[in-house]
Amino acid sequence: MLSNIILAIGAWQIVVIVLIILLLFGGRKIPELMRGLGSGIKEFKDASKDEDVKDSKDANARNQVENKN
Numbered sequence: 001m002l003s004n005i006i007l008a009i010g011a012w013q014i015v016v017i018v019l020i021i022l023l024l025f026g027g028r029k030i031p032e033l034m035r036g037l038g039s040g041i042k043e044f045k046d047a048s049k050d051e052d053v054k055d056s057k058d059a060n061a062r063n064q065v066e067n068k069n
Contacts, residue, residue: 025033
C-alpha cells in the first residue's frame, strides 16, 4: 500500500514538498543536512564492507581448520 502512495506522487507534490523543506530549514541548512546524510550512508557502507571481509576471513579460518582435520 505504501508503494502505491509513493508511486502516486506527481511533480507538483514533489515541488510542494521541496518548498516546505526550504521553508522549514532554510537554504543554508539543507546542504549541511545532505552532507550529514551522505556521510552517514558512507559510514554504513564501510561498516557493511568490513563485516563482509570479517565474515570471509572467519569462513576461511574455519575451512583451514576443517582441512587440517
